[in-house]
Amino acid sequence: xxxxxxxxxxxxxxxxxxxxxxxxxxxxxxxxxxxxxxxxxxxxxxxxxxxxxxxxxxxxxxxxxxxxxxxxxxxxxxxxxxxxxxxxxxxxxxxxxxxxxxxxxxxxxxxxxxxxxxxxxxxxxxxxxxxxxxxxxxxxxxxxxxxxxxxxxxxxxxxxxxxxxxxxxxxxxxxxxxxxxxxxxxxxxxxxxxxxxxxxxxxxxxxxxxxxxxxxxxxxxxxxxxxxxxxxxxxxxxxxxxxxxxxxxxxxxxxxxxxxxxxxxxxxxxxxxxxxxxxxxxxxxxxxxxxxxxxxxxxxxxxxxxxxxxxxxxxxxxxxxxxxxxxxxxxxxxxxxxxxxxxxxxxxxxxxxxxxxxxxxxxxxxxxxxxxxxxxxxxxxxxxxxxxxxxxxxxxxxxxxxxxxxxxxxxxxxxxxxxxxxxxxxxxxxxxxxxxxxxxxxxxxxxxxxxxxxxxxxxxxxxxxxxxxxxxxxxxxxxxxxxxxxxxxxxxxxxxxxxxxxxxxxxxxxxxxxxxxxxxxxxxxxxxxxxxxxxxxxxxxxxxxxxxxxxxxxxxxxxxxxxxxxxxxxxxxxxxxxxxxxxxxxxxxxxxxxxxxxxxxxxxxxxxxxxxxxxxxxxxxxxxxxxxxxxxxxx
Numbered sequence: 001x002x003x004x005x006x007x008x009x010x011x012x013x014x015x016x017x018x019x020x021x022x023x024x025x026x027x028x029x030x031x032x033x034x035x036x037x038x039x040x041x042x043x044x045x046x047x048x049x050x051x052x053x054x055x056x057x058x059x060x061x062x063x064x065x066x067x068x069x070x071x072x073x074x075x076x077x078x079x080x081x082x083x084x085x086x087x088x089x090x091x092x093x094x095x096x097x098x099x100x101x102x103x104x105x106x107x108x109x110x111x112x113x114x115x116x117x118x119x120x121x122x123x124x125x126x127x128x129x130x131x132x133x134x135x136x137x138x139x140x141x142x143x144x145x146x147x148x149x150x151x152x153x154x155x156x157x158x159x160x161x162x163x164x165x166x167x168x169x170x171x172x173x174x175x176x177x178x179x180x181x182x183x184x185x186x187x188x189x190x191x192x193x194x195x196x197x198x199x200x201x202x203x204x205x206x207x208x209x210x211x212x213x214x215x216x217x218x219x220x221x222x223x224x225x226x227x228x229x230x231x232x233x234x235x236x237x238x239x240x241x242x243x244x245x246x247x248x249x250x251x252x253x254x255x256x257x258x259x260x261x262x263x264x265x266x267x268x269x270x271x272x273x274x275x276x277x278x279x280x281x282x283x284x285x286x287x288x289x290x291x292x293x294x295x296x297x298x299x300x301x302x303x304x305x306x307x308x309x310x311x312x313x314x315x316x317x318x319x320x321x322x323x324x325x326x327x328x329x330x331x332x333x334x335x336x337x338x339x340x341x342x343x344x345x346x347x348x349x350x351x352x353x354x355x356x357x358x359x360x361x362x363x364x365x366x367x368x369x370x371x372x373x374x375x376x377x378x379x380x381x382x383x384x385x386x387x388x389x390x391x392x393x394x395x396x397x398x399x400x401x402x403x404x405x406x407x408x409x410x411x412x413x414x415x416x417x418x419x420x421x422x423x424x425x426x427x428x429x430x431x432x433x434x435x436x437x438x439x440x441x442x443x444x445x446x447x448x449x450x451x452x453x454x455x456x457x458x459x460x461x462x463x464x465x466x467x468x469x470x471x472x473x474x475x476x477x478x479x480x481x482x483x484x485x486x487x488x489x490x491x492x493x494x495x496x497x498x499x500x501x502x503x504x505x506x507x508x509x510x511x512x513x514x515x516x517x518x519x520x521x522x523x524x525x526x527x528x529x530x531x532x533x534x535x536x537x538x539x540x541x542x543x544x545x546x547x548x549x550x551x552x553x554x555x556x557x558x559x560x561x562x563x564x565x566x567x568x569x570x571x572x573x574x575x576x577x578x579x580x581x582x583x584x585x586x587x588x589x590x591x592x593x594x595x596x597x598x599x600x601x602x603x604x605x606x607x608x609x610x611x612x613x614x615x616x617x618x619x620x621x622x623x624x625x626x627x628x629x630x631x632x633x634x635x
Contacts, residue, residue, distance in 0.1 A: 033226050034071055038080050040227035040307070041067040044254060044278055045087060049094060053256035054277070059325045061095040063252030082119040086128065089115060093135060108135060126152055126159030133168060146172045229253045229279045229330075231309050234286075234301060237454040238293030241338040242565060244454040245299055247311060252330045253278045257323060269297065270315040274323070274332060279309040295338040326450060326559055333450050335563045391463055391606035393436045394429060395456040397560065398422035399468035399500070402446025407471040409576045414469040415444065417585055421573060422467050424595030425602075433603045449501070449559040457565050463530065463602060464568035466560050468500060469585065470575045478578040479549030480542065482535035483570040484527035485562065486555035496572065497556040526567040528553070533608065534569060534601030541597035546584065548574075567605075571598060 044064055048054050055061070065088055072084035089111035096104035112128040112135075119125060133148035149172070152165040233248040253276050260271045281303050289299040297314045304310035313336065321336045398418040400406035406414025419441070426437040438459055440452045456464040470481070483496070531553045542548050551572075561568045573594050574581040584590040 034074070034078070034080055036225075036227050037067065038071055038084065040278060041071075042087065045091065047277055048254055051256055053258060054254055055094070055098055057255065058095065058099060059252065060254035061091055061098070063254060063330075065091040065095075066252065082115070082122050082124070085111060085115050085118070086122075086124050089128065089131065093131060096135070097138065105135065105139060126156035126161040129156065130161040130165055133165065137168070137172075142172055142175060146176060225280065227278065228307060229276070230282045231276060231279050231301065231311075232282045232284055234289055234299055234311065236289065236291055236296075236299065237451075237458045238291055238295065239458050239460065240293060240295060242457050243291065243293055243296045243313075243336045244450065244457065244563065245296075245311075245313060245334045245336070246448075246450055247274065247276070247332040247334070249276065249279060249330050249332070252325075252327070255323075255332055259318075259321075270318060272313045272315060272318070272321060272334070272336070274311045274313075274334065275304065276309040276311070276332070278307055280307070281309055295336055322563070324562060326448075331448075331450065333563075390609050391433075391435065391602070393438065393459065393461045394463045394465065394602060395438050395440060395459060395461040396422045396425050396429075397440040397452050397456075397464065397466040399466060399560075401441050401444055404446060407469055407576045409471070409582060412576060412582065412586055414471075414576060417469050417573075417576075417591065418467045419444065420588075421591050421595050421598075424592060425465070425467070425598045428595060428599035429602060432599060433606060435602075435606070450563075452560050453562065453564045453568070456568070457563065461566050463605070464561075464564050464566055465534070465598065465602065466558075466568070466570040467598070468570060468572050470496070470572040471499065471577045472575055473577075475577055475579060478575045478581050479551040480535070480539055480574065481551035481572045482531045482538070482553050483556050483558065483572070484524070484531040484553070485558060485564070485568065486524060486528075493554050493556040497558055500570070501557075501559045523564065523567050527561075527564075527569055528555075529608075530567040530601075530605050531569040533605040534571060534598060537601035537604055538571065538573075538594065538597030541600060542593055545593060546590075573598075 041064060044067075048060055048064060068084045068087045068091065072081055072088065075081060089108055092104050092108035092111055095101070096108055109132060112132050115122070115128045116125055129148060129152040133145045133152065135145075136142075136148055137145035146169065149165040149168050152159070153162055153169065156162060229249045229251045231247060231249050233246075235246045235248070237244045255277065256275050258273055258275075260273065262268065262270045281301060285301050287300060287302065289301075291298055295315070295317055297316055300312045300314070302310055302312075313334065315336075317338050319337050321334060323332065323334050325332055398415070398421070400415040400418060402415075404415065406418070408414070422439055423442070426439060429435045429437045438455075438461070440455050441447050452466065453464065470477075481496075483493070535553050539548070539550055558570055561570060574585050576582050576585060
């Protein structure tokens with residue numbers, strides 16, 4: 001949970017060092033690596049823009065931008081600097097055209113202007129100017145577009161983009177000409193264009209821009225090829241109705257997916273494949289990973305072409321699938337969903353108002369929580385209660401662990417506090433509610449975020465509670481807050497999610513694009529309900545002994561909650577960076593108090609499902625499953 005500073009990839013640092021040591025001739029290996037990386041990125045741009053499945057994934061655009069940017073920032077005055085800056089603008093413009101995000105538009109405009117100012121004699125300067133006009137025209141700002149096209153015809157009258165710019169000027173002039181005055185807007189635009197020129201005069205005519213070269217024929221990748229990412233690991237978790245497959249690579253790559261129908265004649269099952277562009281197989285990868293879980297039969301990885309790895313999932317049955325990416329290191333996560341098995345709970349209350357829908361595990365897609373502050377618990381009977389479902393198995397997730405200490409302040413590590421509180425919560429739930437409780441980790445081990453939710457899914461848990469300790473730049477900030485998965489409602493929620501996800505706020509913004517599609521498989525309303533009950537019990541219990549700020553129930557995009565097939569929440573039990581809460585959190589008695597509040601919240605939610613109304617004391621819940629020892633986390 002400790003904030004991670006942004007960093008230049010190791011390869012970019014090596015390239016920057018090579019440039020500092022001497023000119024191109026003095027460091028041919030480093031220079032060739034730069035050139036190879038640039039050519040690979042350029043080929044991948046052409047692949048991305050022509051691939052309908054690849055260009056709808058925002059991460060593909062972002063990773064491609066980062067690759068050009070790493071070469072540019074390593075040497076902003078090098079021989080590849082102008083080309084990389086040009087392609088950075090093209091990538092941002094393409095992302096804006098695809099996703100219509102204002103931040104991409106503004107950055108594309110800034111990059112093209114920087115190109116024109118820094119490289120005015122480049123043969124691509126008129127292309128950059130034309131792209132500015134096209135961006136503004138697509139955005140609906142026709143007067144600004146007119147100005148940009150006019151600058152091109154004045155500054156680059158012999159450039160190859162001048163005829164296209166003149167054609168757009170003629171078209172826009174007809175649209176902008178006001179009634180009764182055929183020249184006022186045109187003259188105003190010309191005046192603004194002349195004012196924008198430097199006193200030294202116009203730049204010399206630019207040389208014609210070259211046409212983009214077609215992609216080179218595919219060639220087998222060399223094992224040491226520095227331009228290709230390495231697929232180092234394929235992991236999976238499975239149940240008869242759910243499988244998560246994680247593809248781990250050493251750097252971001254663009255990807256695309258396709259679902260192929262079964263071929264009875266060739267005796268081939270239904271197949272879902274993922275193509276990883278700009279990647280190669282490492283020697284650690286097995287050709288086939290048996291799964292055979294009722295949903296998938298196997299995962300197969302192969303070098304589809306010289307620079308593309310294809311991972312094929314052979315299906316037995318499939319209802320839907322979702323794909324998202326994680327960073328540090330880069331992973332592609334594939335969640336496959338089949339039809340849920342019916343669940344019956346003998347102790348659950350069933351009344352006459354119960355709907356006739358079969359009691360499948362929370363499969364309704366009828367209601368979603370809108371973006372905004374989660375100030376109120378959902379009204380009425382929850383879906384789980386309507387279906388007569390109860391709580392039998394709970395997974396408690398101690399945040400961080402192993403190589404990931406989380407927040408560290410004054411010698412105290414978040415990972416140790418969350419594990420201690422989680423164990424106390426588990427013990428109380430087993431003793432008070434007779435619930436079966438599993439821990440994602442019961443020791444100080446490293447556990448990736450995607451493993452935690454997958455563990456809860458494969459154990460068919462009814463609830464998932466992730467416990468964390470907060471941190472903030474200001475030591476004055478303190479209090480308790482509880483989150484459920486949804487689009488972030490405010491800047492503070494974005495900050496917390498970025499910290500817990502160990503990523504940047506820009507990546508969190510990217511994640512929200514993914515979440516718009518993932519929401520259909522997330523138990524938003526039930527998670528909202530669970531978050532309010534736990535937060536109420538936790539806050540009320542602590543306030544009996546201490547003054548503590550109520551930071552409310554909020555919503556944000558947390559990787560650890562994505563894909564959960566049960567109500568799932570994340571509890572921030574205090575700020576380690578606040579001196580008073582730091583002192584409290586180091587006290588075992590205070591951690592006992594926190595654990596009691598969380599356990600009371602889980603039990604209270606379970607009692608709500610059974611129609612109980614008395615939340616004033618520990619609920620009397622009949623045992624539904626014999627307690628089992630906590631799972632160690634890694635399977």
